[in-house]
Amino acid sequence: MSASIAQEQSDLHLEQIMNALDNGALYDARGHLHGLYPAEIALLLSSLPIDYRNQIWSIISPEMMGAVLVILQGEVRTGLIEQATAQHLIDATNELDISDLAVLVGDFPAIVRDKVLEKKGDSRLETALSYDGRTAAGVMDLDVLTIQADLSVEAVLQFLRGQPKIATNMDSLIVVDEGDSYRGMVHISTLLTSDTHLVVSDIMALDKAIALNMPVTDVALLFEQHNILSAAVVDEQGLVKGRVSIDDVLDIVRDEAEHVVLSSAGLDEEHDLFSPILVSARRRAVWLAVNLFTAFLASWVIGLFEATIAEIVALAVLMPIVASMGGIAGSQTLTLVIRGLALHQISASNSMKFLGKELAIGAVNGIVWSAVVATLAGLWFSNPGLGMMLGGAMIINLCCASLAGVLIPLFLQKKGIDPALAGGVLLTTVTDVIGFMSFLGLATIFLTN
């Protein structure tokens, strides 16, 4: 995984711009922005420390501002909106389509938002503002091209030729009946290759439409499983309200993946890489506090065996091994289950078979590695009994780790708690507590007087 050409290119952009700003050469910096796509500028801005970022923001044209703000997310976006004047924000919305506007305007200050709403005068925009971003409604395009099912292919082609430029991500047209109810989809390549005398309803595909409130993760799954490029979104009456296309799905998949990775470390994908130090410190502190609680719990368990440790200090030297190996083994199982749940690979019906398999793996590795650590520890401290206690505790902890790795995420999912967020902390609590308790407990029973 050495640096790719794309990596080198974006590194170079960043370096040139930071150098230009360090030298106060704002004009040079503007030159380096020339010809970049909105997404490239968005990446640049999110990679810049805030003082650099605001300087660059001040030299970007309003049209580009709009395109860039739509791509950016979370704090970086709201931070840049705060930096822009009301007039710039209003100008930035000029070129945006209604769906992008809906995404953006929600983050505008109320007074600017009202002005934009008034200027556009499109009632769909106000409706769109109320949609939940985690549903199909929140990600769909509102500008859709629908055709009547009873038209001939020839009539459709004629109609299209009169249209201004169709969106280039428009691979299919949505077919409706006279009442604007959804009927099916016609891929435009089908229009090109079909007999022009046929009627739309003869050539349309009967793809199912998506409900407004379908969760975005289900939308993504549907696209991947049914291999589709776009789908109509309908309300409860079956009326067409919008359209989701595969480029929206790509964003969903990317966001979901980020969420899983970041939340496992108690982080949030909405946060700015360069947010102010005290803001970041306060956010991280929450996660540290949760962990501190579990760390003190583990300490309390150790504290129960203070007398034993005073008698055999080697226990203190060896005890982190049991806890650590349990944590590693458990997190492997946990990771598989969290991924299996996300991909819908693991569910109630196969989870017990999976648990059985994981327990067996835990037992096998517990026995193998306990033999290794028992021997090593026995030799190190010239105390075979100590080695045996360590080995016994390892077997117990690795089996418990497998159990916890399967059951914790299943339990969290059932309770509606994100397993990617809370799973790791709970698992470590279990493996620490059981690791210390089993090792020190066994030693207390068998080794002390």
Add this chain to the structure above:
Amino acid sequence: MSASIAQEQSDLHLEQIMNALDNGALYDARGHLHGLYPAEIALLLSSLPIDYRNQIWSIISPEMMGAVLVILQGEVRTGLIEQATAQHLIDATNELDISDLAVLVGDFPAIVRDKVLEKKGDSRLETALSYDGRTAAGVMDLDVLTIQADLSVEAVLQFLRGQPKIATNMDSLIVVDEGDSYRGMVHISTLLTSDTHLVVSDIMALDKAIALNMPVTDVALLFEQHNILSAAVVDEQGLVKGRVSIDDVLDIVRDEAEHVVLSSAGLDEEHDLFSPILVSARRRAVWLAVNLFTAFLASWVIGLFEATIAEIVALAVLMPIVASMGGIAGSQTLTLVIRGLALHQISASNSMKFLGKELAIGAVNGIVWSAVVATLAGLWFSNPGLGMMLGGAMIINLCCASLAGVLIPLFLQKKGIDPALAGGVLLTTVTDVIGFMSFLGLATIFLTN
């Protein structure tokens, strides 16, 4: 994150099929497969324990087998290929296009592969077998529709009308000159809305083509940044060799995301959730061995202070707190850097600014939490000096954790080692060693006689 409808549906499929097989009702099981898409059957198969899976596999038609095998990956695919007869495999390839065949045939037993190659007699297939799956060449479609730049729109439309069904993911046509060299792309919606007397070269977009050896992660970035739906793939001479489309990119992004999550736990996305116990146990053992080494290293550090612990047993009770808090704080920084590297957000030019910010966060949280733990520990053991040592060690370890969280992944990336795979282990080694050493070291200096 309660169960979605899609989740419930796939759970239901799985449950019905497992029940049917448990009751020996293979005919019922076949009924439950009816009407499912290949991707849904692929998901089902990968969710089934191996004995169930092989039973279901035996009742799937050869055409469906081909479509399902193309979707499956890694071990699940090779396992099912082993279970199929040579004739079934050959039949399974009947309906596949040349790109899918290239993906699949590489996993076939040599004798079957040769038969398929002979039967198809397409020289492109043999070339495709040599492509690297991690490059554009490895994921591109080989069946491309090219048009000459000097044709009129009318002539192109006429040509297309004579074509058999175009692939429905064909949103654009690739434009070439007489020598088959790449010139540009024409979106088919542009063909529909343009004046029919125009010439292709007037309406084509001058999108850049992709090189055969471009890494797939760069391909994905290009699609996302330039907002494109398909791109031509060309060789060094500029000759068109294939086409990558956004549905391929979706697979790339999904695979990449899986890789990051799984490799952080030392797991591999190619592996079967239900591989045999001993096979799984051996694989997991490698990761446990790596961890065991770092755990013994930490123990060795503790062992250096055995005399100190013998004098003050409370040190043993409290020492895991320092190591654990360092590990958590460091993994937050590490996660941000690994993600930043993947998104090309962090590079040499901004990494020192980021390091400065992370160090400051480490210091702030170190001071805040060291005050908390110092007070708690001081009260618990009625020993303010002990609390102060704990607090001091926490500050040291949190700062070192920030440093390690930034520098370790940057170093690994530079050395061509995947930071997602090795970053966590190295970080924990650092935070464990420094955590134990600073706490026990401070205590030895200031608290012992």
